[in-house]
Amino acid sequence: MLPKEINKLKKNIVGFGELAEKMINKALNGLLQEDKRLLKSVSKEDEPQANKTELIIDEECVNLIAQFQPKAVDLRTVLMALKMNNDMERICDLAVNMAESALYLIEEPRIKDFTLIPQMASRTKSMLKDSLDSFLNQDASLARLVCERDSEVDSLRDQVWRKLIKTIKKDSQSLERALYLMSFSRYMERIADLSTNICEDVIFIVQGQIIKHHKKQTDEK
16 A cells, blocks of 8 residues: 555655746746736746646655555655755745746846756756656666756856856846846756756665765865
């Protein structure tokens, strides 16, 4: 009975991740297509669904612990699902922030160079999807690959910011628009960070290895 319930929990988490990915897609497409209706639907339709899903999964995790008193790997999996549920809610919040930034941007003259934004979004969504797959399949190898790709998104964010700073220097009237676009890219970078966090937890559950602090020390060298 417990394995069946844990599999159901995993699928619900993955479903939450698919909702988050849909929200990210809407925010990006709404920006690129200048579609106000699509952007508004992120907060009006998807955000309430995300909040409801978070509460359902929270309750499911608590009930599993209370009813079955899982141990060892099963307990770690349920606790990780509880943490991932919080991460998914934060990712959905970031997608809402992206949509809100985009709503401002589409009302203003467009900053010419948007080319890196779709690239960054593609990498970010891929990391999110793979982080969920690594959790569902307990795949530590895939989780490690996701962690390694985090630096790619960081690099793209830095490139976006450098281009926007050059734009501001050439045209001071673009300052506010550039700041909103910087925020848009920052939200995507945070989603990539949360996807990496999920994968670090997968590695701990599957292999019992903590890589978070090791990675931090490596980055600081």
